Amino acid sequence: QERTVTGRVTSAEDGSGLPGVNVVLKGTTNGTVTDVNGSYTLKVPAEGGILMVTFIGLTTQEIEIGSRNTVDVAMAADTKQLTEVVVTAFGIEKDKKSLGYAVQDVNGSQLTTARESNIVNSLSGRVAGVQITNGSGSVGSSSRIVLRGASSLTGNNQPLFVVDGIPINNNNYATGIGNTVVNGNGGADRQNGAADINPDDVESVTVLPGPNAAALYGSRASNGVILITTKSGRGTKGIGISVNSSATFERPLRLPSYQNSYGGGYNNKYYRWIDGTTGSGGEDESWGPALDKGLEFVQWDSFDGQPRPWVSHPDNIKDFFETGKTFQNNIALSGGNDKADFRLSLSNFDQKGIIPNNDLKRYTIAVNTGLNITDKFRAEVSANYIKSSSDNITGGGYDNNNPMQQFTWFQRNVDVQKLKDYANLPLAPEGTSAAGTPINWNTNFNNNPYWVLYNNTQGFDKDRLIGNVRLTYEFTDWLSLAVRTGTDFFTDLAVSKRAHGSNDYPNGNYQEIDRTWYEVNSDFLLTLNKEVMTDLKVVASIGGNNMRQVHDRTTAEAPELEIPGVYNLDNSRVAVDVETFAEQKEIHSLYGNVELNFRDYLFLTVTGRNDWSSTLPKNNNSYFYPSFALSADVTSILGLQSETLSYAKVRGGWAQVGADTDPYKLVNVYSFFDPWGGSLITPTVGNTLLNPNLKPEISSSYEFGTELGLFSNKINFTATYYNKKSTDQIVPVSISGASGYTSFQVNAGEMTNKGIELSLSGTALKASNGFSWDISANFTRNRNEVVKLAPGLEALQLSSYWNAQIIAQRGQPYGVIYGTDYLRDPQGNIVHVNGLPQRDPSGNKTLGDANPDWLAGLNNTFSFKGLSLNVLVDAKIGGEVYSMTNAWGRYSGILEETLIGRETGIIGKGVKQAGTDENGDPVYVPNDVSVSAMSYNHAAFGNTVVAGSVFDASYIKLRQVSIGYTLPTSLLAKTPFKKVTFSVIGRNLALLYSKAPHIDPETGFTNSNGNLGLEHAQTPSTRSMGFNLNFTL
Amino acid sequence: CTGDFEEVNENPNGPVVIPSHLHLPAMIEQTADIVYDMFNSGDMGETWIQHWAKVQYNEEERYNPRVTSINNWWDQLYARPLMDSKKMYLAAIDEQNNVTKGVALIWQTYVFSLLTDTFGDVPYSGALQAEEGKTLPMYDKQEDIYPAMVDSLEAAVGYLAGPGTLPAAQDILYGGDVAKWEKFANSLRVRLLMRMSGKVDVGAELQAIVNGGAIFSSNADNSQLNYRETNPNANPVWNNVVFTNRLEWRINETLVTLMDGLSDPRLPVYAQPNDGGEIRGAAPGINNPTVNGYDYANTSMLGEYFLRPNTPGVFMDYAELNFLLAEAAKRSLIGGGDATAASYYNAGVTASFDTFKGFKNEDGSVVNLVPADYLAIPAVAYDAANGLNKIYTQKYIALYFQGIEAFSEWRRTKVPALSPAIDPIGINQIPSRYIYPSNEQTLNATNYQTAVDNMKGDLLTSKVWWME
Incomplete structure (x- = not known):
């Protein structure tokens, strides 16, 4: 005997019908989904039964049917954060409770209120275990993101970005003549690939800092994964339109403090313009x-x-900067019913930088649709098309095309308005x-800086498609198959122009870099989800993946131009220099995953994956890596029922990840040096000796932690300890050039990262009048150590800049600043000769560490009725930076502190030698010799001695303040608007604490490893303020 | 399922093996590019021996060398032309082409000589063996390297006899003229033997070479890369100074004084007039030159001849050979005594003058120097009493622009007598060598230390074997 139950599922918040909600008779496969009005009809047995009503983000309800024929359900948002679901591979939703490793979410709305042009920056201060370094304030600058420290000596060390299950390319490709790599010597930094993702389309960002997800995402997940889930139309009530618009205005956050009392020249009596x-x-x-x-x-x-x-012209450099303007508009249309859902979104991003004639534009179309072909068969398509471009992104580093570079040498007597x-x-x-x-x-x-910005440009046009098609079929309620194929495809044309008369290209120059890149991932996943015996549920899956990556690049350069101003390769007055480059790679994988769930409070997950990579030698190209994780809900196990300790989970896990390498690392080929006379080919040996016997890299890590809910889950606390060891790294280790090669590709080296991640969130105050104060805070401390390098190798140079190097040194953290020091007496005082500080002739020393001691973020939200105030502060404490802005600025006499001793001379602090003692050792007495300020600064700063310009890079930043007002629903009742929010927003508002003079210590030439800890003449970081308007129809 | 992996992982960007002769262009061009890099031959060659002086950024001139330049000098020579020459040598053996084998060996020896002359003890017998798994090359003593290099050149000359061929197109030095390669090999042998001559009796070997006659016999035999009019094949000096406008290298006051004293007509070729219309050198290694009286306006730029994109990059020329043989005759290492010395001396000066013969300046004037007039000047004319001094002085003048070789020969002869930089940094004498690259201390520590012990220190002032 059966009967029919009908009912309506509504939102507890506003009473509207909720479509797409699952309504299932508990313990059976019998279920349905609510229609567009939230109504459902379900056949149930004549008596009893329990309805399970579930929907993502809402609290699951179990309702005894009893003898009723109508069961209406009001569903409330799930506020119990610790039992949130997490979306993992293939859109599989997992109860956070079941995970034996750390996971943190950032809701999409947190990324869109006060927006960053680069989505990576939006994560600053919000998530434990994450270190973000935004390189500069230039439009389209890259940001470096590292989870749980750098683990690879030469790899990119940044996490894998995954959009709707598809890995995407997060590389940044420099532009700028002669620069395929941007560094302190020039080139224009470009945004890292993930910045193409439009925050308006992001539903949520999930950060998996550890490597446990590698079984699902492959080797690249060993640095952690940033999972981006885009918005879909699922669960939309009817057709909805939402609009988000923002306008922000940027000014430099910090400019150096210049002196204003002395003009150009070398003589304080006269000036002679030549x-x-x-x-x-x-x-x-x-x-x-x-x-x-x-x-x-x-x-x-x-x-x-x-x-x-x-x-003097006290504001001459300040006046050079324009007010940056960033406009972002998004309109999204979404809808759904029980058969299908869709979301279509159009976005426009338009930015003008603080540097004249700098811009960045981005148009995004995002489509996400789902179709329930039958009850058991669902198809989904999601696609993001992104068109981004720039007419000019200013150059960085020590380069004529970087106006900041000439401001290091500028003069206070110069009227910048005249140059303009x-x-x-x-x-x-x-x-x-x-x-x-x-x-x-x-x-x-230098050329006139304005002329440079309008004539020597580097721009690009990039077209990118990220998308996937997914089919899922449920054979039974416990067995399903998902099949998917997805791609990240882009073409990128970067163009650099140098006009006739440029001081580095007197006859002009023109260069095109034409790049095509794609990766296709095709996979299947068969999943079994069954209660195999009382109290024991099993989720088991096996899957396979085929990954293919193809990268082609053609670089063509007209080294000199015949007709000025015609930027075409055919206008080259000498032979065009063309270089083509192609690479591809393929990985095949099989993986399995078993999760045992005992009474919903004890979970064990075991995974394993085997990869076959084209990049490794035939006999070493297969490698297996396992993981396991255990999670226990202690409160449930012990049957604790306490208001104070409402939830307690302990978890622990271990994971190993094997990794391959880049293509063509096995066999040396000749490269082509410049052709002789335009026609004679000139093959020559490479500088890196490759190795046909490479084997996979291995990293293994364990972590354990706890998640606590206190005071009825009003306060949530998470703590994680991790310990990660990376061995057998495939690195080009430097070898003596006298061996015929300057580096050799080997499996060598070991690096460890140990750290803790703490986060605390909760409601500090919730008053009866509606005022509430929510706090979330996080703390990260990572200790990195380069345990060993290749045998006999003490240090590996990551980069060099003037007399400084960034190196990985055995026994030290990854990326220490190494360079020249002052000559010092045994007490450490600087030794002067004739009043001038001397350089230590005995060689280089470790002068600083680019890694911070700890990171923290504190986010406060105050809400009262429709008003909401959000304040985010983040801190990076410890670590050093080598600042050439300081070094050259003091050498050149333009910085404020060079006023000291201009008229009187300087007696350098330190000692001088006064003969020798009876043992022949030098005797030192306090220095008392006065020298001119110019002589002193020339000797003490500039590029000679690195130590003089290494500073503590600690900072505390007021990262974000936003004040939002949501109009009361009552006011909107008679309008078509469902929700209207207006916000005043500010990003990077203040440097609350900094020890490094003149600069923002959060700095980098790009997001690559070797640019850690180096600063020189980057476009200043910006303070951004503006408005955001959001409404839904 | 991994069947196509080998195809996928086949690098499409370059060849795995190439025939021996295809190595030639890159090997020669890259050598010249390194030798004429202003931060090497300019900063740590021409300025140290006071052919040139800088009016700005002169820390290197004042004996504070730039570490990256030294690292480059070492790495680029070993890991580029030397490795290319080794690959060429091995390919030639496979092809049974003795001619390209000989050419590879000559080039290898020339490049090794640059390294040992600038550093002293360097990896030689154990160098270039990374592919054989030896990544920690041992250093050889210079006193062992020198005889080995001389032997190599002798062996190379033997190989040149064939069998085998040398394609003209790839031979950007001599256009496939094997006889000229033989003359270069023998002339280079003379240079090396003369360098050793203070330590070893080299007379018989020198005499045999002279008797054999296969040595440079005119400027047409010079070993030099004729750079081209445009990049990327333009002389790096032009690229540094003219193209990127780094004009701080000027003629040195010391050289101007010397040449003025000899009424040397090459001076207007060596330097251009300053803003005041006269040739004025900059003081050697003075602190803050522009403040202390030597600026861009009142000192002389290098001469037009040397600032062209196609100024040849000379490895060894006929003038130098003549001065070496003049010295050998004067010191009775070869026969003929003063008469022969005088004849070589005159030929050396003449060859130097002839180098510029017919050069057309931008103003249309054509250089036409008459060596006979110059050689008639008493202060110039060879005389037995001051023979060596005159030979050395003229060689010092003739080696203008060839910074590395001029530095080596000055260290050996110490003529003319030079005072150190006015404001030296760290040391108070003209350097005797380059310090080893910073990488060697970390990457090859044990072998480095052995060499340092043998050299009695890794200092700019440590003497190389042939200097001691």
């Missing part, structure tokens, strides 16, 4: 006569040849490096 012919005019320092004292000199802008007042009118300026004379281009304050080293 027009620069025959290479003269190389005076770009600021040790000249006092400003604003009524003096007059012929200067660069004395176009009539007459002396002009020698006056470059089109009407006379031309620099023949014989100067700026010849034929508008005159500059110094014609010998």
Whole structure:
């Protein structure tokens, strides 16, 4: 005997019908889904039975049917955060309770209120275990993200980004002539690939800092995974339209403090402007006569040849920056019923940088649809098409194309407004490096900075498609099969132009880098989900994956141009230099996963994966890696019922991950040096000796932790300890060049990361009048150690900059600053000779560590009725940075502290030698020799001694403040609007604490390993303020 | 399921093996590019022996070398042309082409000589063996390297006899003229033997070479890369100075004084007039030159001849050979005495003058120096009493622009007498060598230490064997 139960599922919040909700008779496969109005009909046995009503994000309800024929259900949001579901591979939802490893979520709405152009930056301070370094304030700069420390000596060390189950490319591809790699010597930084993801389309971001998910995502997950789930139309009530619009305005967060009292030159008595012919005019320092004292000199802008007042322009560099403008608009249309759902979203991102003529544009179309073909058969398609472009992204580093570089050598007597009118300026004379281009304050080293920005541009056009098609079939209620194929495909054309007269390219230059990249992942997953005996449920799955990656690049350069201003390769006056590059790689994988669930309080998960990679030698190309994890809900096991300790989970896990390498690391091939005479090929040996006997890299880690819910889960606390060891790393270790190669590809090295991650969230205050104060805080401490390198190898250089190197040194953390120090007496005082500090001739020393001691974030949200105030502060404490802005700024006399001793001379703090003692050892006495400020600063700073410009890189930043107001529903009742929120937003508002002078210590040339701990003339980071309007129809 | 993996992992970007002659262009061009890198031959060659001086950024000139330049010098020479020459040598053996085998060996020896001359003890017999699994090359003593290099050149000359061929297109040095390679090998042998001559009796071997006659007989035999008019095949000096406008290298006051004293007509070829229309050198290694009287306007740039994209990169020329043989005759290492010495001396000066013959300046004037007039000047004319001094002085002048070789020969002869930089950093004498690359201390520590012990220190002032 059966009967029919009907009913309606509504939102406890507003009473509206909820479509797409699962209604199942408990213990059976008998179930249905609510329709667009939230109504359902289900056949049930004549008597009894329990309805299970489930929906993601809402509290599951179990309702005794009893003898009723109508069962209405009101569902409330699931506030018990510790039992949230987590979406893992194939969209499999897992109860967070069951996971034996740390997982943290960031809701999409947290990313869209106060937005960043790079989604990675939005995670700063929000998640434990995550370190984010935003390189600069340039439009489209890259950000480095590292979870649980760097584990690879030369690999990218950044987590795998996965969008709707499909791994995406997070590389950044530099532009800029002569630079396929951006570093401190030039090139324009580009955004890392994940920045293409539009925050408006993101439902949630899940951070898996540990490697336990590697069985599902493969080797690349050993650095952790950032899972991005895009919004879909599932669960939408009817057709909905949402609109989000924001406008923000950017200014430099911090500029160096310049002195304002002395102008250009090397002599404090007179200034002589030299027009620069025959290479003269190389005076770009600021040790000249006092400003604003009524003096007059012929200067660069004395176009009539007459002396002009020698006056300061205190804001000349500040005035160079424009107000950056960022406009972001998104409109999304979504809908669904029990058969199908969809979401279509259009976005427009338009940014103008603080540097003149810098921009970044992005258009995104996102589609996400699902179709229930039958009750058992569902098809889903999701696709993101992203078109991004820029006309110009300014260059960085020590490069003519970086205006910040010439500001390191700028002069306070220069009126930047006059430079700005470059089109009407006379031309620099023949014989100067700026010849034929508008005159500059110094014609010998730099072109007019405005002229550079409008003429020497590097732009790009990138078209990218990220998408997948997924089919799932449920054979029975306990057995299902999912099949999917997905791709991340892009083409990217980067174009760099140098006009005639550029000081590094007098005859102009033009370069195109044309890149195509794609990765296709095809996989299947067969999943069994069954209660095999009383109290024991099993979820077991086996799957397979085929990954294919193809990368092609053509670089073509017209080294000199015949007709000025025509940027076409055919206009080359010498042979066009063309380089083609192609690589591909393939990985086949099989994997399995078994989860045992005992009474819903004890969970054991065991996984295993075997990969076959094309990049490894035939006999070493197969490798297996297992993991297991255990999770126990202690409160349930012990039957604790306490208000104070409402939930307690302990968990632990161990995972091993094997990894392959890049293509073509086994056999050396000749590369082609510049052709001789345009036609004769010039094959030459490479500098890295490859190794046909490579084997997979192995990293293994364990972690354990606890998750506590206190005071009825009002406060949640999570703690994790992890210990990760990476061995057999495939690295090009440096070897003596005298061996014929400068590096050798080997399996060597071991690196460990140990750390703790703490997070606390909860409601600090909830008043009866509706005021509430929510806090979430996190703390991360990671200790990294390079345990060993290759036999006989003490250090591996990651990069070098002037006399500094960033190295991985045995026994030290990964990435220490290594370089020249002052000569010091046994007590550590600086030794002076003739009043000048000396460089220690005995060689380089470790001068700092680029890694922070700890990181923390504190997020406060205050809500009262429709008002909400959010304040996010984050801190990075410890670690050092080598700042060339400081080094050259002091050398050149432009920074504030170079005023010291201008008139009186400087007696350097330290000692000088006064003969020797009876043993012949030097005797030191306090230095008492006065030298000119210029001589002192030249000797103490600049590039000679690194130690003088290494600073503590700690900072505390007011990362975000937003004030939002949501209009009361009552006000909207008669309008088509469902919800309207207006916010005033600010990002990177203040550097609350910093020890490094003149710079924002959060800095990097790009997001690569070797750019850790180095600073020089980056575009200043920006403070951003504006508005956000969000409404739904 | 991994069947196509080998195909997938086959690198499409370059060949795995190439025939021996295809190694030639990159090997020669890269050698010249390194030798004429302004941060090596300029900063740590021409400025140290005071052919040039810098009016800005002159820390290197003041004996504070840039570590990266030294690292480059070492790594680039070993891991580029030397490794190319080894690959060429091995390919030639496979092809049974004795001619390219000989050429590879000559080139290898030349590049090794650059390394040992600048550093002293360097890896030689144990070098270039990373592919054989030996990544910690032992250092050989310079006193062992030198005889081995001389032997190599002798062996190479033997190989040149064939069988085998040398394709003209790839031979960007001599266009496939094997006889000229033989002359280069023998002339280089003379250079090496003369360098050893203070330590070892080299007379018989020198005499045999001279008697054999297969040595440079005119400037047409010079071993030099004729750079081209445009990049990427332009002279790196032009690239550094003109193309990227780094004009701080000027002629040195010391050289101007010397050449003025000899009324040397090459001076206007060596340097251009300053803003005041005269040739004025910059002081050697003075602190803050522009403040202390030597700036871009009042000192002289290098001469037009040397600042062209196609200025040849000379490895060894006929003038140098003549001065070496003049010295050998004067010191009775070869026969003929002062008469022969005088004849080589005159030929050396003439060859140097002829180098610029017919060069057309931008203003249209054509260089036409008459060596006979110059050689008639008493201060220049060979005389037995001051023979060596005159030979050395003229060689010092003739080696202008060839920074590495000029540095080596000055260290050996110490003529003309030079005072150190005015404001030296760290040491108060002209360096005797380069310090070893910083990488060697970490990457090859044990072997490095052995060499340092043998050299009695890794200092700029440690003497190399042939100097002692």
